[in-house]
Amino acid sequence: MAAIIISLLLDPITLDNENKSGQDRKLSPKLLVATFKHLLSSPVQVLLIPITLYSGIEQALLQGDFTKSYITCTLGIWNLGYVMICYGVVDAICSLLFGRLVQYIGHIPFFVLAFITHGALQVVFLLWTPTKGQEVLFYVFAGLWGMGDAVIQTQVNALYGNIFSNKAEAAFANYRLWESVGFMVTYAYNDYLCTYTKLYIAMASLGLSVVCYFAVEIVTWRTKRNTASQMDGST
Numbered sequence: 122m123a124a125i126i127i128s129l130l131l132d133p134i135t136l137d138n139e140n141k142s143g144q145d146r147k148l149s150p151k152l153l154v155a156t157f158k159h160l161l162s163s164p165v166q167v168l169l170i171p172i173t174l175y176s177g178i179e180q181a182l183l184q185g186d187f188t189k190s191y192i193t194c195t196l197g198i199w200n201l202g203y204v205m206i207c208y209g210v211v212d213a214i215c216s217l218l219f220g221r222l223v224q225y226i227g228h229i230p231f232f233v234l235a236f237i238t239h240g241a242l243q244v245v246f247l248l249w250t251p252t253k254g255q256e257v258l259f260y261v262f263a264g265l266w267g268m269g270d271a272v273i274q275t276q277v278n279a280l281y282g283n284i285f286s287n288k289a290e291a292a293f294a295n296y297r298l299w300e301s302v303g304f305m306v307t308y309a310y311n312d313y314l315c316t317y318t319k320l321y322i323a324m325a326s327l328g329l330s331v332v333c334y335f336a337v338e339i340v341t342w343r344t345k346r347n348t349a350s351q352m353d354g355s356t
Contacts, residue, residue, distance in 0.1 A: 155294075156298065159285075159294075166295055168334075168337045169277075169296075169333070170333075172277055172330040173277060173296055173303070174302060175273070175326045176273050176300045176303060177300040177303020177304035178307050178326050179266075179270060181307035181311070183208070183270075187263070188201055188205065190316045191251055195259075203260075204259050207263050208266060208267040211263075211264040212274075215267065215272070219271060220275055228276045228279065228280065229338065231272045232272060234269070236331050238269040239269040239327055242269070243327070244324075
């Protein structure tokens, strides 16, 4: 649902070289080398790995555990679709809304919002014993998770674009790589760990993401300040 709404509202993207052959668009050895070279040569990219991993972990956690251990077990599988529609609609609306608002207030407040929202929800999921008389809470929690996911999916993407504008191809290859690793690892242990253990893993991942994200902000702020000082000194 979220993907459909976003695809309808986003402006069409025109590629510069539409006539390139399919072979040119495939993952090349050159891009693969550039991806790992960028990873090994950029401390900022290393600091972005935790939040990129968490991007995959939090999606897999919601899709794999919230749906099975909470919604299906309590409300029945016939209610699963309705709750996930709520999640998708809120995710889509917030993606659009936050994308507009970030131009005026910056992305840091939205990251803080996402960190607090997801952290609080994970604590709630650890303590909460769902019952059939709490249907509204399932929709509220799904919507709040969608709000946090909207920030993480859109603003992490934008962060990569802003920081690595001169190495966009290698940077976004790293983004997709580590997000996919987060998905893969979470689904790999999904059937072997209990829900509480998976929540603790997600909380630890989120905590590390918070620390590394603010480290990225400090590093980029210092870099911009030093660049500005050098430009002022040269003039």
